[in-house]
Amino acid sequence: MLYSLYEAGFYASTPLRAAARLTRDFWSSPLNPARDSELGRRLYANADLFANLTRRYGKPAWGIDTVEIDGQAVRVRPTEVWSSPWCKLTHFARDMADMRRAGRRTREPAVLIAAPLSGHYATLLRGTVQAFLQDHEVYITEWSNARDVPVLDGRFDFHDYIDHIRTMLQVLGPRPHVVAVCQPGPPVLAAAALMAEDGDESRPGSMTFMGSPIDARLSPTVTNRLAEEKPFAWFKSNMIDTVPPPYPGMGRRVYPGFVQLASFMSMNIEKHKEAHLRYLQQLMDGDGDSAERHLEFYDEYLAALDLTEEFYLQTVDVVFQRYLLPKGELVHRGRLVRPELITDIRLLTVEGENDDISGIGQTQAAHDLCSGLPAELKQDYVQPRVGHYGVFNGARFRNEIYPRIRNTIWDTELALSRTPANAALPKQTEAA
Known part of the structure; x- marks a missing residue:
């Protein structure tokens, strides 16, 4: 049930995520004369943050050439x-x-x-x-x-x-x-x-x-x-769920990656909040290098697999x-x-x-x-x-x-x- 609710929540937020991406693209477009205004940077930053927080994070590439x-x-x-x-x-x-x-x-x-x-x-x-x-x-x-x-x-x-x-x-x-x-x-x-x-x-x-x-x-x-x-029974009752379709492993009992991720983040929740607020400010200030480093870290950190x-x-x-x-x-x-x-x-x-x-x-x-x-x-x-x-x-x-x-x-x-x-x-x- 937990896995199905997670999937339902992801798909239910798809329209909002699409709207956030459109907003981000509009306010970052070089064709938009107001992109560098304070309002433009704020709208872009908030839309980008929402889009990144609600998207799926797949397995990152090694990038070692x-x-x-x-x-x-x-x-x-x-x-x-x-x-x-x-x-x-x-x-x-x-x-x-x-x-x-x-x-x-x-x-x-x-x-x-x-x-x-x-x-x-x-x-x-x-x-x-x-x-x-x-x-x-x-x-x-x-x-x-x-x-x-x-x-x-x-x-x-x-x-x-x-x-x-x-x-x-x-x-x-x-x-x-x-x-x-x-x-x-x-x-x-x-x-x-x-x-x-x-x-x-x-x-x-x-x-x-x-x-x-x-x-x-x-x-x-x-x-x-x-x-x-x-107790051991608590882990079995609260941490395990069944993989839903359309995944190839549907029917398999797993410890879901999103549950693990929630556990990771809860250990240092204030640090993660501060990091995302800094990222929001960096986008509004036009500090692209610092914002890119934030994205690189969280692209890795938020990619979790099921056990x-x-x-x-x-x-x-x-x-x-x-x-x-x-x-x-x-x-x-x-x-x-x-x-x-x-x-x-x-x-x-x-x-x-x-x-x-x-x-x-x-x-x-x-x-x-x-x-x-x-x-x-x-x-x-x-x-x-x-x-x-x-x-x-x-x-x-x-x-x-x-x-x-x-x-x-x-x-x-x-x-x-x-x-x-x-x-x-x-x-x-x-x-x-």
């Missing part, structure tokens, strides 16, 4: 290398001729960036991808919008996520590197533990966890407290209510997940000092779980003065966090080239 490496522009082509109904593995292939001109003549380490399946599209990590393209062959998980997956394609749950990560690491070949951003932390650690126990040749060479709820009992945030305070009922509810249950992984009780396909059996996968954890999604300590918990790793293969880093988003994007990520991850990966590559498959790796170097 080139990357500058050592002063050389290198062409980049996103290429699908593996897929299932639930995920597309995208390789950002760099042009080899351009790479040679940049002085890079050997294949660089393969890195799987595990994007979160928690509302936003993988394009939220655009800045993360651009940073990693400087020194790596970059692959990223692009998860499907559940409303677009037909019911005949079956279910997708927390354990399917673990299987997908393992399969994609195998696609990358021997000893790739994995970077888990936020939500994927627990299932990525589980996949790595299972691969280590099996002696899988594609087990990660290094694993980096960034702002991940490995143990959500530590430094609980608003999100954690909500999961603890509400399957089973994945969402299992994540709430396994990660945020019963804490099965840190308690040593997570069972996958009949097997107990045992991170203590990881002995040769270098570990780096990264947290933000002001993270209000995954509190300090939640990601660090991976070190205690991976008790079989020698101390020299573990590194923890807390980035000062950043929140959750700043852990994987922005200037501090590029200048202070990314160099540490790069050093972890390249030190691991050097060690693997000199060390037998099952021997401990040498200690990594610190970032400058």
Whole structure:
């Protein structure tokens, strides 16, 4: 019912939205002599704001066509290398001729960036991808919008996520590197533990966890407290709805993207109000550059995808209510997940000092779980003065966090080239 009401509201507002767009176009037209008047700018600004607030936000484009490496522009082509109904593995292939001109003549380490399946599209990590393209062959998980997956394609749950990560690491070949951003932390650690126990040749060479709820009992945030305070039945009754026609996934039970978005925004509602009021003023003042930056941010932020009922509810249950992984009780396909059996996968954890999604300590918990790793293969880093988003994007990520991850990966590559498959790796170097 909730999904149907949302759809009805969107279509009911179509005439008003069309009128707002016509008004916006009229008052921004260079043929309108009154476009630069105070009244014209006010009418244009209000119409534009209304049109943007009520429109649909689809999956944003990556927009990564080139990357500058050592002063050389290198062409980049996103290429699908593996897929299932639930995920597309995208390789950002760099042009080899351009790479040679940049002085890079050997294949660089393969890195799987595990994007979160928690509302936003993988394009939220655009800045993360651009940073990693400087020194790596970059692959990223692009998860499907559940409303677009037909019911005949079956279910997708927390354990399917673990299987997908393992399969994609195998696609990358021997000893790739994995970077888990936020939500994927627990299932990525589980996949790595299972691969280590099996002696899988594609087990990660290094694993980096960034702002991940490995143990959500530590430094609980608003999100954690909500999961603890509400009974499991509440989430099933209030957060789940059925996809209506005409979507391909009609009939599928999902946690709708618009519900997730409402939850995101409610956490900082005053900031969002202030941001839109600033945008309105910027339009009226003719500050096009600032207004464009606002639109770029919200084009990404307001694009949300649906999660399957089973994945969402299992994540709430396994990660945020019963804490099965840190308690040593997570069972996958009949097997107990045992991170203590990881002995040769270098570990780096990264947290933000002001993270209000995954509190300090939640990601660090991976070190205690991976008790079989020698101390020299573990590194923890807390980035000062950043929140959750700043852990994987922005200037501090590029200048202070990314160099540490790069050093972890390249030190691991050097060690693997000199060390037998099952021997401990040498200690990594610190970032400058």
